[in-house]
Amino acid sequence: MEKAGPTGLGREAPAGVLVVEDRPEAARHFSRAVEQAPSLRLLGQAGTLAHGLDLLFETRPRIVLVDLGLPDGSGIELIGAARLADWPCESLVISVFADDRHVLGAIEAGASGYLQKTARQVEVARGIEAVLAGGSPISPGIARRVLRRIARAGPSRERVEDDPLTQREREVLELVSQGFRRREIADTLGIAAGTVGNHVHNIYRKLQARSNTEAVARARDSGLL
C-alpha cells in the first residue's frame, strides 16, 4: 500500500545493495528481490560478519541488509560500520518478527529501519526504496517503546538538547503506537505521507545520537575514556 517509491529514482543509477544473511534461503530471497527491482542493484552477498565487513568496504553499497544473528558475531557491528562509512550508506536490519526489542537496538546502532524475513519480494524492494527516499518503517511496538524510553529519560534530563523529539515527532509516534497507518497519520496531522516517514527517519537519527551520547557517558563513567 505504501506508494513511497520516489519517481525520480529510475532516472538515476540503480542503488547498490549488499545482503549479509547466513541462512541461504533467506539470503537468496532478498538477493532475488533486489535483482528484480529496477532501481536496485545487488553488489554482493555475505554469510558471515567478517565477509560482510570485507564486502562493505570493497563494494561501498548504498544500502546494507543485515541479519543480527551471524555465525561469527552480531550484525550490530556491521550496522555501526555502515553508519561510520565515508560514503552515504544506510542499513536495514532483517528480522523474523520485526519485534521491537531487536529492531530498536539495531536502530540505535544506526539502522534506518527493518525488513521482515517473511516479506514478499515486492515488499522488500518497496521497503528499501522507501528508505532511499528518506523515510523509515516503524511499527506500533517500536513507537511505544521509543515514547516510553524518552518519557523515562525525560524528567532526569535537564538540558534542552537531551529531550530531542519535537512536538510533531511525538504526535507521530503516539499515533503510530495507537495503530494508525502512515496515510491516516498524515491526514490527521494535515501533512504529506512522505513527511511522516521523514519524521520517523529523523526520530531514528536522534535515537542514534542519543544512544551515542549515552554510550560515551557510560564509557566515561567506567573509566574507558
Add this chain to the structure above:
Amino acid sequence: MTATRLRSLIQIVALSLLFTVALVGMARILDAPPEGAMRLSDALRCDRSGACDPAPLPQRVRAEPGETAVRATFVLEVPSAARAGPQALYLPDYADALGIRLDGRAVRVLDDGPPKAINRNRPALFSLPEGVAGSRPLRLEITVAALPQRGARLGAVWIGPQAALADAHDRRHAITAGLAQAAFLLLCGLSVAFLYLAWARPGEMTRWLAVATIAAAVFSASFAIAEPPLPAAAWTLISEAAIRLYALAGALFLLRHVEVRALRFEKAYSAFIACSILALALSPPHLFETVSVVTHTLSLAPTLAFVVLFWSHRRNMTALNTDALMAVFALMIATGLSGLFIDGASALGTAVKQLMPLLMVALGAWVLMGQLVGAIRQYEALTRTLQDRVSEKAAALEASYAELARRREAAAVAEERERIMMDLHDGIGGQLVTAISYLETGGGDHALLRGALDACLADLSLTVDSLGAEDNVTTLLAMLRHRLTPVFEARGVRLEWEVSASPTPPQSGPSAALHILRIVQEALTNTLKHAQAETVRVRIAADGIEIADDGRGLAAPPRAGGVGLRAMGRRAEAIGARLTVASAGPGVRVRLDWTAPVGSAGPAETPTGYSSANHD
C-alpha cells in the same frame, strides 16, 4: 546469722573503730590549747552557804528534784604571772547562761531564775579591763545556770592574751555554732525539696525521706537557734523527739530502698521510739538527761539490727556504691563511740554531732540520685534493647518481604509461562496442524500452504508482540492491525480504526491484554473468512471494543455455537467482560465491553479521539 550478715557486721565494726580513732585524733589537734594562754581547771564549787568543795573542770551539774533551774558557782584562782597586752577570758563550753565576777567586780551579770537561752555550742570570750590581770593573783567566780532537763555545764576556762584567745574563740564558733546554722538552713531547703518530691512522686520512700529531713531540720534548729521561740522545756523535748523520729524515718526510707519489709523490726523500732519520746515527756526534769542517755544507748540495738538488715539486702540497691554507704554508717557509729574518748566540749565532737543529720539526709538524697541514675541506665538499656528488637524485626520483615516478592515473582513467571504455553497451543499449534493437513491433502497447492504458514507466522508474531508490549492493550491491538494490514489489503477489505481511549478492562496485566488481543483477532479473522465485507471498523474505547463489518451478516443458524466464538466467550469471561455478537444492519457487530473502573478512563499517556474512519 548467715555468713553474709556476719561479714557485714565485721566490716562495719572495723570501719567504725577506724573512724573513732581518726575522730579522736582530729579532736586532739583541733582542741589544741591557744598559744600563751593558761588553762584554769582547779575549781572549787561553792554552795550558797559558802561551803566549797574541789571540783576540777569540766564539771556537769545535775538538777536536784524539784528545781526549776540548775545553778552552780565555781571559784577559781588566777595565779599571778607576767602578762603583757590586753588580756581575755575564754570559755569554750558552758551551759546555758553565765555570770562572771573577777575579784568581786561583775564582768557579766546573771539574772535569777531559769535562763532564757539554750547554749549548746557557743563559746564565750570576755575582754578583761586593762591592768586587772597582772602580777597579783585574782579570784574568779563563775556561775552557770541551766534548765533542769540538761543540767549545767562548765568546761575549761582559759585566760591569756586577747588576740590568741579571740582566734581560738572564732575558730570554735565557726566550727560549732556557724556550722550548725549552715546545716539548719541547708536542711530547711532540703525539707522543702523533699516535701515537693513526696507530693510529686507519692510513695513510701519519698514520704519517709521527707519526714526524716524535716525531723533533722527540727533537731538542727536546737543547735542553730540560741533563743528558742518556744518555752525552753518544750523546745528541748521537741528536739529530742525530732532526732528519734529522724532515725526511725531514715531507717524506714533505707529499708524501702533495698526493698525490705521487716514488719516485726519496724514495729518494734517504732514502739521503742514512741516509748522513748513518751518517757522523755513524762520524766521529771532532773531525770530528763538520764532518760535521754539511756534511751540513746538502748537504741544502739535496733540501729545495729537495722544496719545488718540493710546491709544483707544491699544488692537490691540500684547503681549505688555500697562501700560509701557503709562508710557513712561507720561514721555514725564512730561518732557515738568517740564521745567516750573526746571531751564533751570538743569542737570536733560537737561539729560531727550537729552535722550527722545533714550527712544522713545527704545520704538519702544520694540514694535517690542513685536510684534515678539506675532508672536512667535501665531506660537506656531498655531503649537499646528496643532498638535492637526493632531492627531485628525490621530485618525479619524485610526478609519476609523479599521472600514474598520472590514468591510473587515465581508465581508471575509461572503464570506467564502458562499463558505462553496456552497461547502457543491454541494458536501456532492449531495453525501448524492445519498447515500439515493442507500439505497432506491439498495436493501441492502452494498458495494454500503459504497462506496457512503466513497465518502461523502472524500468530507467532502476535505472541512475540504480546510478550514485549507489557499490558498496553492499545499498542497490542495496534500491532495486530499492523500485522493484519497486508492480509486485509490482499483481500481488498478496508480496515477502519478508531481510538477514543486506552481500554481499561477489569482485569489488567499481560494475560488480560492477550485475551483481548485474541478476541479481536478472532473477530477480524472471522470477518475475513465469512463476511465478504468491504469495510471493517474497529472502535477502541475505555469501556470496550467493537468490531463491525458491512458483510452478509450472521448465517442462520448463527455461528455463535462455533468453536471460535466459544473460545472468544471464554476469554471474555476470563477478563470479566461481556461479549455480544449480533447482526447490525448489514453485517455483524462483535462487541466486547465491560464496566470501566472509576477514574481509569483515558490515561494521560495516550491522547485520545483519533479516528481513521473518514480518511482511508
